[in-house]
Each structure stands twice: as structure tokens, then as C-alpha cells.
Amino acid sequence: xxxxxxxHADDHPESLNHSMNNEENRPDKPEEACGVFGIxxxxxxxxxLAYFGLYALQHRGQESAGIATFEGxxxxxxxxxxxxxxxxxxxxxxxxxGRLAVGHTRYSTTGSSRKVNxxxxxxxxxxxxxxxxxxxxxxxxxxxxxxxxKNNCNLVTSTDSEMIAFAIxxxxxxxxxxxxGAIRAFHRCQGAFSLVIGxxxxxxxxxxxxxxxxxxxxxxxxxxxxxxxxxxxxxLDIIGAEYLREVQPGEVVWINEEGLASFQxxxxxxxxxxxxxxxxxxxxxxxxxxxxxxxxxMRLGRRLAQESLVDADLVIGVPDSGIPAAIGYxxxxxxxxxxxxxxxxxxxxxxxxPTQSMRESGIRMKLNPLKDVLYxxxxxxxxDSIVRGTTSRKLVKALREAGALEVHMRISSPPVTHxxxxxxxxxxxxxxxxxxMSVEExxxxxxxxxxxxxxxxxxxxxxxxxxxxxxxxxxxxxxxxPVPEPLKGSKLMLEKTTV
Numbered sequence: 001x002x003x004x005x006x007x008h009a010d011d012h013p014e015s016l017n018h019s020m021n022n023e024e025n026r027p028d029k030p031e032e033a034c035g036v037f038g039i040x041x042x043x044x045x046x047x048x049l050a051y052f053g054l055y056a057l058q059h060r061g062q063e064s065a066g067i068a069t070f071e072g073x074x075x076x077x078x079x080x081x082x083x084x085x086x087x088x089x090x091x092x093x094x095x096x097x098g099r100l101a102v103g104h105t106r107y108s109t110t111g112s113s114r115k116v117n118x119x120x121x122x123x124x125x126x127x128x129x130x131x132x133x134x135x136x137x138x139x140x141x142x143x144x145x146x147x148x149x150k151n152n153c154n155l156v157t158s159t160d161s162e163m164i165a166f167a168i169x170x171x172x173x174x175x176x177x178x179x180x181g182a183i184r185a186f187h188r189c190q191g192a193f194s195l196v197i198g199x200x201x202x203x204x205x206x207x208x209x210x211x212x213x214x215x216x217x218x219x220x221x222x223x224x225x226x227x228x229x230x231x232x233x234x235x236l237d238i239i240g241a242e243y244l245r246e247v248q249p250g251e252v253v254w255i256n257e258e259g260l261a262s263f264q265x266x267x268x269x270x271x272x273x274x275x276x277x278x279x280x281x282x283x284x285x286x287x288x289x290x291x292x293x294x295x296x297x298m299r300l301g302r303r304l305a306q307e308s309l310v311d312a313d314l315v316i317g318v319p320d321s322g323i324p325a326a327i328g329y330x331x332x333x334x335x336x337x338x339x340x341x342x343x344x345x346x347x348x349x350x351x352x353x354p355t356q357s358m359r360e361s362g363i364r365m366k367l368n369p370l371k372d373v374l375y376x377x378x379x380x381x382x383x384d385s386i387v388r389g390t391t392s393r394k395l396v397k398a399l400r401e402a403g404a405l406e407v408h409m410r411i412s413s414p415p416v417t418h419x420x421x422x423x424x425x426x427x428x429x430x431x432x433x434x435x436x437m438s439v440e441e442x443x444x445x446x447x448x449x450x451x452x453x454x455x456x457x458x459x460x461x462x463x464x465x466x467x468x469x470x471x472x473x474x475x476x477x478x479x480x481x482p483v484p485e486p487l488k489g490s491k492l493m494l495e496k497t498t499v
Contacts, residue, residue, distance in 0.1 A: 037104070039203075057230065064119075069198075130178075136194055194211075210269070215246065229255075274423075301382060303328075306332060307452070314373070317341075417434050
């Protein structure tokens with residue numbers, strides 16, 4: 001059955017997004033992954049619960065949002081460009097009726113930022129429609145697309161997520177049931193994929209064999225107990241769901257009226273969680289390894305102070321992601337912590353470009369320095385990462401203009417020297433400042449008095465987990481899933497790095 005598509009806005013032309021993607025306007029951070037959410041709760045308003053789950057996961061993607069609900073064999077779908085609160089309203093949610101819901105909030109890592117690429121992807125099969133929400137990136141998209149097109153699949157988007165959905169549909173249409181068909185399709189996929197999949201018969205949650213991107217399971221009280229899937233535990237907290245556990249690498253869970261069943265779909269699983277999830281992407285109140293990420297990030301700051309202490313008057317953090325590490329640095333160093341930068345938290349994407357004079361004035365649109373706090377002070381500023389260095393340079397300039405006598409920058413992760421191929425947009429290697437310059441050269445470029453990064457050992461030891469259980473390829477160049485040479489060559493522009 002063709003889904004009821006209630007999306008209401010036209011695609012944004014590519015030209016509108018082009019100006020937002022130039023080097024000057026791009027944030028000096030790795031761009032977000034995506035957020036996925038799923039809920040099976042026939043007695044509940046699943047669309048509204050999915051809405052709030054996506055609302056809590058908004059930090060993972062701000063380009064588009066969508067929810068698909070299943071009412072028997074009928075699928076109701078609404079997706080559009082914009083923030084979750086812009087895409088949905090009460091009347092839209094009232095039309096999204098059903099027993100289960102699958103939701104997605106997107107930042108484009110594969111496929112351009114257009115409504116046609118928004119998720120969930122909904123595909124028809126002989127058993128009814130499936131709706132798929134994907135966080136991650138496949139590295140074998142060329143081969144998979146070739147296989148699908150050879151079998152006359154009508155691909156309408158440029159996303160690897162749609163390819164996964166079509167691969168499942170192929171297996172189901174060949175006579176397999178939902179679970180068997182999905183597992184066969186997963187074996188055709190290489191790379192990072194955390195998926196929530198809705199069907200007329202139930203809901204699936206799955207992670208790739210390395211568990212590169214996160215996915216957790218929660219429970220809703222009741223008789224019977226109902227289940228929720230989310231990229232992070234903050235997506236459970238907002239609807240009052242209790243955290244149960246994470247979906248394991250290489251595991252698929254099948255959720256329906258009978259409860260939750262677990263299957264290990266591949267024997268070759270080896271945990272490689274993206275360590276940037278812990279450093280930056282996930283919300284600080286989300287739980288990983290049985291503690292909040294706020295606690296982990298404070299430990300990063302304390303370790304950073306042990307490794308690179310400097311004589312100063314004040315420690316400040318770059319809001320919001322640098323603040324926990326800044327507090328940890330302050331505690332370990334004994335240097336007073338203060339808010340030196342105020343963030344405008346209502347700044348989103350805009351198609352209105354600033355004038356040249358506004359651009360020259362720095363980054364005041366998002367961050368504004370507190371002059372009376374900074375004036376006459378030797379300042380240590382803590383951030384979680386530097387990617388291109390563009391924003392960091394403007395930030396240092398703003399601190400000096402506010403009266404800071406010295407500016408010492410400390411970064412609570414190692415230098416980012418390699419691009420990511422698993423669902424994070426870290427740009428090509430020639431745009432990564434640490435791939436082109438030494439730490440001393442970067443310090444000179446940023447015009448700081450001193451610059452120091454956290455060591456790789458310090459970053460990993462602060463997790464209190466085995467070092468081999470994380471993907472840290474953006475720091476080391478050691479990719480846990482082999483990347484095909486054509487794809488690798490498109491981002492790895494340099495023969496060697498200098499840091």
C-alpha cells in the first residue's frame with residue numbers, strides 16, 4: 001500500500017543550500033550524525049511520543065525530520081525540511097495514527113539536503129510497507145546501488161538509507177519473512193548502520209557488526225511492557241521510558257505484541273563505538289557505559305590539566321560542548337572556572353548571509369564574550385575539537401578584543417587528522433588543519449599564546465573501557481571497516497600527516 005504522504009513543503013533548491021556549505025559559513029566542528037527513534041506501544045499516542053523523542057535528539061541533525069506510523073497495513077508518513085518543532089504540529093501528529101512509530105532527524109552525510117532525501121524511507125513489499133530510519137554511512141554504496149539497479153529497483157533518492165530499505169524489500173519479495181529478509185540484506189551492507197525499521201508486523205532495531213553508531217532500548221511501564229528504541233538515552237528520558245540496555249553490535253531486536261526477541265545476525269561482531277559520540281556528538285546527559293557523558297567529559301578535562309597545565313587566571317569553556325571538560329580542567333588545576341562566552345541558543349540555519357563587515361567582526365552571532373569577566377585576565381579556553389580552525393581563530397580574536405591578556409587553548413581530544421567515512425562529515429583531509437600543520441603551526445595560525453591537545457592515551461583511558469572497543473580513525477587513520485579506494489581517495493588527499 002502506498003503510504004499517506006502528508007509532507008507539505010517543496011524541496012529546497014540545491015542553490016539555496018550551496019551558500020550555506022561554503023567554507024566560511026561551515027562550523028568548525030565535525031557535523032552531526034543523525035537521530036533515530038522507534039516505539040511499539042499500541043495503547044499510546046505513538047506519533048506524539050516519537051515527536052518528543054526526536055525533539056530530544058534534535059542535536060544529532062537539524063536539516064529534516066520525519067515520522068512514519070503503522071496502522072495495520074496502512075502507513076502514515078510525514079517528513080519535511082526543518083527542525084522537529086517546525087516540521088510537526090498538533091494537527092499533523094493527530095493524523096499519524098498507529099500501533100508503532102519510526103522517526104528520524106537528519107544531517108546529510110550521504111545524499112544532499114533536500115526533502116526527497118528526508119527519512120524515514122518507506123518502501124512497498126509483498127508483505128506490506130517498511131519504514132526505515134538510518135544513522136550512519138555505508139562504504140559499499142557504489143556496489144550496492146549497482147546490484148539494486150541491475151534488479152530494476154526504482155531508487156528515487158541519493159541516500160544509502162534508501163538502498164538498505166530496497167535491499168530488504170528485495171529479500172522479502174523473494175519469499176523471505178521480515179526478519180530473515182532483513183538479516184540477508186544486512187549482510188549486503190558494509191559500514192556504519194544503526195537502524196530502526198517499522199513493518200505491519202512489528203519493529204526492528206539493528207546495529208552493524210562494529211556498533212559504530214549508538215542505539216539503545218528502553219521500556220515503558222504497563223501490562224504488557226512496551227519497548228522504545230533511540231540513538232541516545234536522552235530520547236528515552238523525555239517520554240519517561242526506562243533505559244534497559246544498548247542494542248549490541250551485530251544484533252537485531254524484533255519487537256511486536258509478544259515482546260522483544262534478540263538475534264545475533266552476524267558472528268563477526270567487534271565493538272568499535274565512535275569515540276566522538278562520547279567526546280562531542282551525544283548529549284552530556286545521555287548514558288554510555290553506565291554513566292552520563294558529562295562525567296566522561298569532565299575526566300577528559302582533568303586529564304588535559306595533568307598533561308598540559310598552564311599558569312592562568314581563568315578557565316572558560318566553549319559552549320556547550322567544551323564546558324564539562326573546562327570544569328574538569330578547573331578542578332584539576334585549581335584555576336577558577338567562569339563563563340566567559342555566552343551562546344545564543346536560538347541560532348539555527350539561516351539563508352540570510354551576513355555582510356562582509358559582519359563576517360570580519362567574527363562569530364558574535366553564536367557566541368559573545370563577557371568583557372568584564374575576561375578583561376585583564378590570562379585565560380585558558382577549553383574546546384572539544386578543532387577541525388578547520390576557522391571558528392577557533394575568530395574566537396581567539398574576540399577574546400583578545402574583550403581584554404584577555406593571554407589566551408591559552410586546550411583541546412579535550414587529539415588532533416583530527418583523518419576524515420570519517422561512517423556517518424560524520426569531517427570534510428576532506430586537506431581541509432583538516434591538523435593534517436596540514438604541526439601543533440606549533442596551528443597555534444600560530446589561531447594566534448593563541450599556547451595550544452595543547454589531549455593525548456590519544458588520555459582520551460581512551462578516560463573511558464575506563466578497553467582501547468580496542470572504539471573507532472578513533474579520525475585521530476589515527478586506522479579504519480575498522482575497510483574503505484574502498486575510490487571512496488577513500490575522495491577524502492584522503494594527503495600522503496602523510498604532520499601531527
